[in-house]
Amino acid sequence: MDDNGYVRPDLVCPAGTPAALRAAVDAGADAVYCGLQNATNARNFPGLNFTPAELEAAIGYAHVRHAKVLLAVNTFPRAGEFALWRDAVDLGARLGADALIVADLGVADYAAQTYPELRLHLSVQAGASSPEAISFYCEKFGVKRVVLPRILTVSEIASVHRQIPCEIEAFVFGNIGMMAEGRCSLTNYVCGLSTNMDGVCSPAADVRYEEDAERNLTTRLGPFVIDRFTNGESAGYPTICKGRYLCSARAEPYYAFEEPVTLNLSALLPDLMRAGVTALKIEGRQRSRAYVRAVVSAFRNAVDDIMAGRDATLASLIALTEGHRETEGAYRSKTWR
Amino acid sequence: MREIAAEITLGPVLFNWPPDLWRDFYFRIADEAPVKTVYVGEVLCSKRAPLFAEHYQAVAERLRAAGKSIVVSTLSEVTQNLDRKLVESVAASQDYLVEANDASALPQLTGRTHYIGPFMNVYNERSVAVLAQGGACNFCLPVEMPAATISALCRETQYLDATFEVLVFGRMPLALSARCYHARAHGRTKDSCRFVCENDPDGLELRTLSGQPFLTVNGIQTLSYDFLNLIDRVEELRTMGVSRFRLSPHSCDMVRVATAFSGLLDGMITATEAAEALVGLNLPGPCSSGFYDGKAAVSRRLQ
Numbered sequence: 001m002d003d004n005g006y007v008r009p010d011l012v013c014p015a016g017t018p019a020a021l022r023a024a025v026d027a028g029a030d031a032v033y034c035g036l037q038n039a040t041n042a043r044n045f046p047g048l049n050f051t052p053a054e055l056e057a058a059i060g061y062a063h064v065r066h067a068k069v070l071l072a073v074n075t076f077p078r079a080g081e082f083a084l085w086r087d088a089v090d091l092g093a094r095l096g097a098d099a100l101i102v103a104d105l106g107v108a109d110y111a112a113q114t115y116p117e118l119r120l121h122l123s124v125q126a127g128a129s130s131p132e133a134i135s136f137y138c139e140k141f142g143v144k145r146v147v148l149p150r151i152l153t154v155s156e157i158a159s160v161h162r163q164i165p166c167e168i169e170a171f172v173f174g175n176i177g178m179m180a181e182g183r184c185s186l187t188n189y190v191c192g193l194s195t196n197m198d199g200v201c202s203p204a205a206d207v208r209y210e211e212d213a214e215r216n217l218t219t220r221l222g223p224f225v226i227d228r229f230t231n232g233e234s235a236g237y238p239t240i241c242k243g244r245y246l247c248s249a250r251a252e253p254y255y256a257f258e259e260p261v262t263l264n265l266s267a268l269l270p271d272l273m274r275a276g277v278t279a280l281k282i283e284g285r286q287r288s289r290a291y292v293r294a295v296v297s298a299f300r301n302a303v304d305d306i307m308a309g310r311d312a313t314l315a316s317l318i319a320l321t322e323g324h325r326e327t328e329g330a331y332r333s334k335t336w337r
Numbered sequence: 338m339r340e341i342a343a344e345i346t347l348g349p350v351l352f353n354w355p356p357d358l359w360r361d362f363y364f365r366i367a368d369e370a371p372v373k374t375v376y377v378g379e380v381l382c383s384k385r386a387p388l389f390a391e392h393y394q395a396v397a398e399r400l401r402a403a404g405k406s407i408v409v410s411t412l413s414e415v416t417q418n419l420d421r422k423l424v425e426s427v428a429a430s431q432d433y434l435v436e437a438n439d440a441s442a443l444p445q446l447t448g449r450t451h452y453i454g455p456f457m458n459v460y461n462e463r464s465v466a467v468l469a470q471g472g473a474c475n476f477c478l479p480v481e482m483p484a485a486t487i488s489a490l491c492r493e494t495q496y497l498d499a500t501f502e503v504l505v506f507g508r509m510p511l512a513l514s515a516r517c518y519h520a521r522a523h524g525r526t527k528d529s530c531r532f533v534c535e536n537d538p539d540g541l542e543l544r545t546l547s548g549q550p551f552l553t554v555n556g557i558q559t560l561s562y563d564f565l566n567l568i569d570r571v572e573e574l575r576t577m578g579v580s581r582f583r584l585s586p587h588s589c590d591m592v593r594v595a596t597a598f599s600g601l602l603d604g605m606i607t608a609t610e611a612a613e614a615l616v617g618l619n620l621p622g623p624c625s626s627g628f629y630d631g632k633a634a635v636s637r638r639l640q
Contacts, residue, residue, distance in 0.1 A: 106467060129441075132441040183458075184513075187632075188481045192634075196460070197486075212557070245543040246545070
């Protein structure tokens with residue numbers, strides 16, 4: 001801890017591809033997180049993720065540069081299909097991943113029983129938001145770090161920190177869904193693929209963009225209209241929790257859950273670091289190498305500035321936010337709720 | 338297959354009904370509904386819980402006198418201190434079985450017999466085994482679990498002394514959030530909600546911009562617009578090893594719903610007769626077989 005009361009946090013960065021992983025490490029990531037090319041991770045999107053050989057090479061690349069690799073095995077196996085998740089845990093252990101990020105009770109149990117020396121992080125998908133829930137996972141499986149759901153305020157995070165026996169990782173930047181992680185079946189309801197079991201959210205194959213003669217754009221997911229944009233308005237990706245809907249309590253269509261915005265906690269970084277957050281997490285395994293490089297560099301500089309007692313400037317990040325709009329989500333104040 | 342007596346159960350009321358209506362609902366269930374197990378307790382909003390406190394005693398006594406087993410369900414999402422206190426007080430109860438809907442309740446429940454609710458992510462045999470070790474004996478499965486997975490789970494856990502419960506009637510719980518969408522719809526926040534959710538006994542409907550009914554909002558919860566109705570799948574579920582069939586309370590005639598399901602389970606009426614008995618309930622949405630067939634649930638509307 002330095003004179004300002006800050007503990008130097010790890011910057012945990014997304015790696016959807018080997019190229020993004022190298023970009024993140026080169027830009028100053030302390031750790032990168034990634035997943036395999038199957039349903040064992042919560043970003044099971046076409047064109048993303050790692051083959052076993054790519055994972056092995058990536059771990060080598062990161063370790064030489066003193067960066068850690070965290071393997072996300074953070075979906076929930078269907079009954080009778082546990083072998084795929086077991087194989088993912090085995091692979092992570094064999095290749096020397098620095099930690100596994102797990103959500104399922106069974107996967108956590110398998111990893112803890114089989115590889116007691118392997119570090120376990122509790123995924124945000126486990127939805128553990130109270131000291132009691134987090135402590136349950138710590139005692140049961142020896143979890144060393146919890147990734148907190150994006151539903152707590154900074155002061156609540158500080159309070160949780162004082163009451164749990166493990167480290168805290170918190171999201172600071174990126175795309176945020178409005179639903180509590182690991183507790184949303186909206187995609188499955190509309191598309192027939194489960195976020196929890198298949199690692200899928202608003203799959204591209206079910207997305208439609210329809211433009212009319214006046215160049216108004218309608219976005220759909222499956223059979224449902226998610227939003228409409230008038231000529232010139234920038235159209236967001238049709239995610240159910242960021243759509244506009246009608247309801248009897250409103251005269252006009254409204255964003256029933258949340259507007260399409262990007263989480264940006266750069267202004268709250270000092271508060272988060274004082275709250276006892278050990279690791280700052282950047283979302284975006286589906287993002288390009290250039291995006292990853294820009295965001296990681298900006299946060300690397302910001303964290304270093306704060307540790308050195310300088311003001312951190314992260315103004316350049318606004319260009320990378322969704323629709324160029326940002327939010328501090330639940331973190332700043334309870335009025336978000 | 339294990340021989341376990343099958344039964345119809347009544348899940349907790351998910352909506353914010355006026356307290357007197359809530360009490361009268363349970364009185365009528367006690368007096369008239371052919372269900373053995375009744376779940377009570379606020380599972381969505383710790384602000385709502387005190388509204389019903391004055392009636393808990395009377396409801397519990399009436400249900401007990403009618404021979405019903407009472408299980409108290411815990412809060413499904415626990416963030417604030419008020420939430421934690423509610424979970425702690427419910428889990429501390431020595432008089433009732435407790436159903437955990439979030440891991441927050443587990444430290445207190447471990448070591449004694451308890452149930453696992455549908456808001457816990459239990460999808461596979463190893464998760465069941467982990468929780469069974471801690472004393473969990475009944476598992477109400479996540480609503481999105483398809484038949485093939487339910488069947489596999491029952492098969493793979495036969496060596497355990499666990500029973501399985503499946504939601505078979507009611508709007509399907511789809512998501513939880515920290516934000517109250519009822520308050521948001523009315524331009525308020527969770528702290529300043531003034532209990533605006535009390536006006537929607539079956540939830541507040543959301544339609545798409547093309548006017549298509551889509552979802553239902555209930556405080557921090559999002560549900561389907563459609564009503565799950567698996568009455569024609571009960572026998573199949575029974576064969577798989579599911580022994581409890583949960584009805585989720587709505588403003589429709591739940592005694593009639595329970596009577597139809599119970600008659601089917603007891604072999605008094607056929608599945609076709611049971612389905613016919615549910616026609617004319619005036620549900621505020623179409624019926625659906627939900628996630629049962631492993632397809633997009635919205636394409637599974639029943640004609």
